[in-house]
Amino acid sequence: xxxxxxxxxxxxxxxxxxxxxxxxxYEPGQSVLxxxxxxxxxxxxxxxxxxSCINANACKECMIxxxxxxxxxxxARLEPREMGLEPLPNKRLVxxxxxxxxxxxxxxxx
Amino acid sequence: xxxxxxxxxLETGVLIVxxxxxxxxxxxxxxxxGVAVALIDRSLIGRGGATVMAQMTVAAAIGDEQPDDWRxxxxxxxxxxxxxxxxxxxxxxxERGPQAIRQMGEWKVGWxxxxxxxxxxxxxxxxxxxxxxxxxxxxxxxAVSRSLRAQVQRRAGTLRIGDLCVTDLVVAxxxxxxVRGFSMSDGRSVSIxxxxxxxxxxxxxxxxxxxxxxxxxxxDGYALALRAGADLIDMxxxxxxxxxxxxxxxxxxxxxxxDPFRYKLGGQLLNxxxxxxxxxxxxxxxxxxxxxxxxxxxxxxxEVEAGRGSPSxxxxxxxxxxxxxxxxxxxxxxxxxxxxxxxxxTRDAVEVAPxxxxxxGGIRVDENFETCVKGLFAAGEAVGGANxxxxxxxxxxxxxxxxxxxxxxxxxxxxxxxxxxxxxxxSEERAASQSSTQNPAALIVALQALMDRSVGPFRNQAGxxxxxxxxxxxxxxxxxxxxxxxxxxxxxxxxxxxxxxxLLVAECVxxxxxxxxxxxxxxxxxxxxxxxxxxxxxxxxRLKENxxxxxx
Numbered sequence: 001x002x003x004x005x006x007x008x009x010x011x012x013x014x015x016x017x018x019x020x021x022x023x024x025x026y027e028p029g030q031s032v033l034x035x036x037x038x039x040x041x042x043x044x045x046x047x048x049x050x051x052s053c054i055n056a057n058a059c060k061e062c063m064i065x066x067x068x069x070x071x072x073x074x075x076a077r078l079e080p081r082e083m084g085l086e087p088l089p090n091k092r093l094v095x096x097x098x099x100x101x102x103x104x105x106x107x108x109x110x
Numbered sequence: 111x112x113x114x115x116x117x118x119x120l121e122t123g124v125l126i127v128x129x130x131x132x133x134x135x136x137x138x139x140x141x142x143x144g145v146a147v148a149l150i151d152r153s154l155i156g157r158g159g160a161t162v163m164a165q166m167t168v169a170a171a172i173g174d175e176q177p178d179d180w181r182x183x184x185x186x187x188x189x190x191x192x193x194x195x196x197x198x199x200x201x202x203x204x205e206r207g208p209q210a211i212r213q214m215g216e217w218k219v220g221w222x223x224x225x226x227x228x229x230x231x232x233x234x235x236x237x238x239x240x241x242x243x244x245x246x247x248x249x250x251x252x253a254v255s256r257s258l259r260a261q262v263q264r265r266a267g268t269l270r271i272g273d274l275c276v277t278d279l280v281v282a283x284x285x286x287x288x289v290r291g292f293s294m295s296d297g298r299s300v301s302i303x304x305x306x307x308x309x310x311x312x313x314x315x316x317x318x319x320x321x322x323x324x325x326x327x328x329x330d331g332y333a334l335a336l337r338a339g340a341d342l343i344d345m346x347x348x349x350x351x352x353x354x355x356x357x358x359x360x361x362x363x364x365x366x367x368x369d370p371f372r373y374k375l376g377g378q379l380l381n382x383x384x385x386x387x388x389x390x391x392x393x394x395x396x397x398x399x400x401x402x403x404x405x406x407x408x409x410x411x412x413e414v415e416a417g418r419g420s421p422s423x424x425x426x427x428x429x430x431x432x433x434x435x436x437x438x439x440x441x442x443x444x445x446x447x448x449x450x451x452x453x454x455x456t457r458d459a460v461e462v463a464p465x466x467x468x469x470x471g472g473i474r475v476d477e478n479f480e481t482c483v484k485g486l487f488a489a490g491e492a493v494g495g496a497n498x499x500x501x502x503x504x505x506x507x508x509x510x511x512x513x514x515x516x517x518x519x520x521x522x523x524x525x526x527x528x529x530x531x532x533x534x535x536x537s538e539e540r541a542a543s544q545s546s547t548q549n550p551a552a553l554i555v556a557l558q559a560l561m562d563r564s565v566g567p568f569r570n571q572a573g574x575x576x577x578x579x580x581x582x583x584x585x586x587x588x589x590x591x592x593x594x595x596x597x598x599x600x601x602x603x604x605x606x607x608x609x610x611x612x613l614l615v616a617e618c619v620x621x622x623x624x625x626x627x628x629x630x631x632x633x634x635x636x637x638x639x640x641x642x643x644x645x646x647x648x649x650x651x652r653l654k655e656n657x658x659x660x661x662x
Contacts, residue, residue, distance in 0.1 A: 013598060029359025029451075037551075045551040045602040052158035052324040056364040058252060059157045059324065075362035094295055095599040105263075106155045106270045108118065108293050108300065 003080035005035055009047065010086040014093045020044070026080040031055055033062055033073040036085075036097075048096035049073060063088060064097045073097075115298035121533075122148035122269060123525035124518065125288060125304035127276050128331065130159035131507055132490025133310035134258035135210075135514025136521070141265040143522035148269040148302060149262065152294065152604075155272045156259035158326045160312045160468075160491065161510060164251030166370040167234050167242035169504025170207035174228040175240040180204040182238055187505060190236045190402060191470075191498020192631040193646050194344065198477045199496035202516060203509045210511035211243055219257040222246050232373040234503035236402045242504040247444050248370055254507060274300060276330070277607050279307060279338040282534040285484035286338055290535060294604065297597045303533035306485050306521035309335055309473060310514065313491040314348070314615050318466035318566065319558040322351055322366045328554075328608045329615035331492040335473045336614065340481040342651040343494040344471035345615075346622035347632045349501055350567040352406035353379070354465025357422040360451045365465055367444075368427055369503070372399040374440045379410070380426040380459065381418035387425070397431075404500045404631050407464040407567050414463070424463030429455045464567050468506060470497045470632065471622070474650065479517035485524065489517035495648065499631025550588065550605035557584055557612060565620050570636040574624040578617065585613045617658050618651045625649060625660050 003026035011018045022043060024035045036049045053059035055074045062073040065086040073085075091099035100107070123145035126133045134156065137149040151158055171178040184204040188195050215221055215229070221243045222230040231240040245253040262268055273294040279286045280301070288303040311331030315323035332342055353372070355365040371377055376397045381387045386395070391409040393401040401409065410425050420426050429437065434456050438445055445455075453460065472494030479487045490510040497505060560580050564573035592606040626649065628642035629635050650661045 027359075029361070031361040034361075040551045040601065041549070041555045042552065045549045045605060046596065046600070048599040048601050050599070052153045052326055053163055053364075054323075054325055055361050056163055057362040058162045058364060059153070061154060061157060072362070077361065095596070098599040100295060102154050102272045102295075106272050107295065108271050108274060108298070110115075110296070 005078045005080055006082045007035055007039070008082060008084045009096065011096050013095050020047070024078070026078060030078040031074050032066065032071070032076040032078055032083070032085070035078045036073060048094070048098045050098045050101070061101070063101070065089065115296055117299040117301065118293075120148065120269070120300070120302045121531055122146045122302060122304050123528075124148070124306050124308065124521045125302055126150070126308045126310055127289060127334075128159060128310035128312060128490070128492070129155045129270070129272070130161035130310065130312055130490060131254055131258060131510035132492070132514035132517075133308070134262050135511050136308050136310060136489050136518030137262050137268055138258070138265065139515040139518030140522040140525070141268050143519055143526070145522045145525040146267065148271065148304070150271045150274045150276070150302070152275045153272060153326055155270050156255045158324055160323050160327060161507065162251045162255045163322065163324060163364055164254065164507050165248045165364055165367055166244040166250050166373060167232065167504035168211065168244065168250060168507040169234065169237065169242045169502060170211040170508055171204065171241060172208045172211055172229060172231070172243070175231040178239060178241060180208065183207065183241060186237050187497070187502050190500050190502040192500055192641070194498035194631070194648055196495035199493065202477070203496055203505060203512050206512045206515075207508045210508065210515070214254065214257060214511065217257045217261055219253045220245050234373060235400055236502045237504070242373070244370070247442050248364070248367055250507065275604060275607065276334065279334050279486065280533070280535050281338050281483070282532050285532060286486040287532045287534070294599055297595050297600055301535060303531045305525035305528035305531070306487060308487040308489055308517050308521050309492050310489040310517070311492050313469035313472070314619070315466040315468065317558065317561045317612055317616050317619070319562040320354065320463070321466040322354055322364060323467070328612045329469070330608065330611040331488070332472060332618070333611035333614045335481060335486065335488065336618070336651070336653050338486060339483045339653070340486055341474040342471060342618060343474040343648050344498070345494070345618040345651050346626050346649065347470035347499050348466060348619060349403055349468040349470060349632045350407045350464040351467035352401070352403055352410055352464050353427055353462040354467070355460065356424040356463045357420070357461040358452060360453070363447060363451070366467060368460070368462060371429060371441070375429055375432050375436070378428045378431070379406075380428055381413045382420060383418055387413050387418070402500065403503070407632075408634060410464060411568055420461040422461045422463075424461045426459040427462045428459035430457070430459060432456070468501055470494065470499065470501055478520040479513060480520055487517045487521045489513045499633060548587070548589065548593065550602060550609045553584055553588055553609050554605060554612060557581070557609070557616060561616060565616070565623060567632070568634050568636055569623050571624065574620050577620045578624070581613055581617050581620065588613065614658070621658055621660060622649045622651060
């Protein structure tokens with residue numbers, strides 16, 4: 001049987017929220033970040049998720065909400081069920097799952 | 111969604127692109143030399159890039175375990191480089207390494223040490239004695255990044271900007287006068303004029319499907335420098351880390367994590383017949399960690415080819431002979447992280463296989479880390495030549511610290527003499543393509559598969575020629591203009607600029623590999639399996655009328 005993970009992802013910028021539903025093949029051991037990267041390469045290259053180190057949990061950039069709980073997308077496992085993904089609620093939303101997490105003095109001045 | 115922000119233009123003395131160990135070391139040195147500094151990164155300051163990924167070893171002849179001298183370190187470095195090292199650069203790395211290590215100690219990086227204060231040093235393959243310091247547990251990279259970032263933050267006036275993607279260096283009258291790019295956080299066009307610009311963007315391992323680096327390591331600095339008129343050197347020499355994790359699937363851990371395990375615990379590489387095979391490739395390991403990266407990569411691929419590989423296409427790495435208490439003592443919480451991934455080392459051997467890890471090649475610089483284009487400097491892994499055809503374990507962080515400092519001082523000297531900005535950016539903003547059907551993320555995946563298949567650790571003429579043809583067709587598919595810009599965090603646009611750089615750099619690697627009709631260090635040709643003394647020279651890559659050309 002071909003299992004799928006169904007990712008329900010909060011999309012857009014501040015003020016115009018929407019949701020996208022993606023199905024990715026479930027393979028045991030994969031991370032949520034694996035699933036998001038796969039969606040970007042196969043379905044929707046505009047899907048925004050912040051990460052640098054790719055599954056090593058070294059850069060600590062990929063923090064999001066999974067079913068309301070704060071996780072790193074690179075260590076949370078993909079599961080063969082519906083999974084709700086949202087940006088961090090306490091940071092300024094940039095796009096989709098990306099929030100402004102840089103220290104204020106390490107950003108471009110607006 | 112477009113045009114919400116006016117373009118931003120900034121000016122500085124020394125501009126550093128890339129905020130890993132090399133970039134941050136350069137920023138510290140340039141600031142302390144008294145010039146204005148801007149440090150920018152496409153990711154967050156001190157988080158992206160390769161430094162934060164470093165697991166363990168940093169090589170320097172500090173002699174805390176055994177008497178040592180930087181000349182011994184240099185001899186090992188040159189030997190590993192198989193005759194192709196730039197001895198000036200390798201000499202700087204080895205001679206100034208100890209000072210850089212002590213400095214990091216003063217900056218509280220937390221090197222592992224004995225109770226009497228001497229630093230702990232492990233013996234890594236290719237070194238003649240214990241020479242590599244580290245931070246426990248598998249924490250060298252994060253600790254180095256954190257310490258340097260704190261030092262940069264303490265230097266008032268140093269401009270630090272993350273989420274800023276540089277698309278091109280700006281050249282006026284034959285000199286680099288700054289950069290142009292865009293802000294990831296709001297899509298705004300940004301230009302920065304500088305008296306001196308340092309490229310510290312790291313390597314190119316993202317060109318490969320199986321890689322141990324971050325999403326930032328697509329060789330963008332090489333492409334930026336090449337398009338600005340600089341030379342690249344040794345582009346065929348990509349280091350494959352022999353025992354990258356393959357299976358079972360691990361998340362939240364770097365695939366090169368088995369390196370520290372081998373330093374501390376030895377371990378055994380086994381083929382599918384359960385035999386330790388590395389001895390058959392002229393290295394007597396005897397349960398210790400001796401084989402250099404090029405030799406071990408070769409041995410593993412040959413075992414797999416001979417049908418003695420593991421189910422996932424690698425070989426086994428076993429620590430089953432090591433008692434649980436010893437594993438716990440050596441790696442503490444890492445054992446729990448492995449358990450969370452379902453791995454018990456007392457019971458399970460893991461599968462490992464070569465994985466793209468580091469680039470020996472890079473931007474050609476002189477002993478002041480300046481390129482042949484005035485005003486353009488390079489530092490860290492972005493520099494080519496110091497490590498020749500194969501890098502020793504432990505030299506990467508050392509070179510980042512040493513070369514960063516050297517480049518920072520050289521760039522500061524240039525900036526201190528400058529009076530006015532030569533900034534003149536005649537280029538037009540790239541017109542956006544109306545087509546939104548292209549998926550540059552998919553194109554990058556295709557390129558990575560191609561590079562793994564045809565420009566990986568084992569190469570041959572037909573494969574390399576095919577790769578060059580495929581790269582050309584991918585370039586045609588990418589087109590000349592980026593997709594229409596969204597406002598904030600436009601990853602499709604970022605992927606487009608990344609793919610543009612990656613394709614150019616991939617072509618450089620494949621061209622240089624095709625021309626080197628021998629096997630040497632990390633460059634192994636199936637059709638020319640032995641070293642040829644006639645190839646004891648470095649290949650130079652240049653751009654002439656937008657074409658990649660090779661020279662000496």
